[in-house]
Amino acid sequence: MARLVRPDAVLVQAVIAGALSFAHLHDLAAAAGQDGWKAWAYPVSVDLLLVAAWRRLRSLRDAGEPSRSAWSWFAVALAASLGANVATAGLLDLADVPDWLRILVAGWPAVAFLGGTLLVHRPTPSSAPVPEPAPDPLAVVERETEPGVQPDTSPIPTALDAAPAPEPTITAPPALVAHAQKIAADYRARTGSDIDAETLRARLGVPPSMAEAIAAQLA
16 A cells, blocks of 8 residues: 655745745846846855855864854855845845846855855864874883983893792790700700700690701700
């Protein structure tokens, strides 16, 4: 089944308004001495400049760039379109157009050509900035080194590469040492040999490190 085409009120209104404005511009250009195809070209020139200025204005605004030039040309095209519509409302005698209006109509092609050229050929800045590459650390070191001197590229020592700290020295209390001397003397008297660190640890009930430190003092 064929789909029904529903007319859009906004689109219909735009077509009617555009047709009326086109006709007014044509009538004014024809009254100012631009006959034939030239009178039909004037409305196209005005409307195209108006659209080009509006599109340029939006692109500059989206990019965050100044848009004075686009606003200026949009105002010029709007003034030309609005002026033609007002002039054909009976304010001017189209049978006897004044000379200043003839000059404006005759000079419009040059103005429209200049405006269109400036709007089209002005480069649009990119919205996303290009990131700069990160500097090479080795290149920075080479730049900072004096000329003729080879930069030092040896690895920097860290805390993990440092030498291990020496173990703390164990000092036994004097009373414990004196008690160990008595045990060692008794052991020597019974066995005829010096007491070892393991036996001394068992007799004193101290950690192995402490027993070794006391045995070293007794030797």
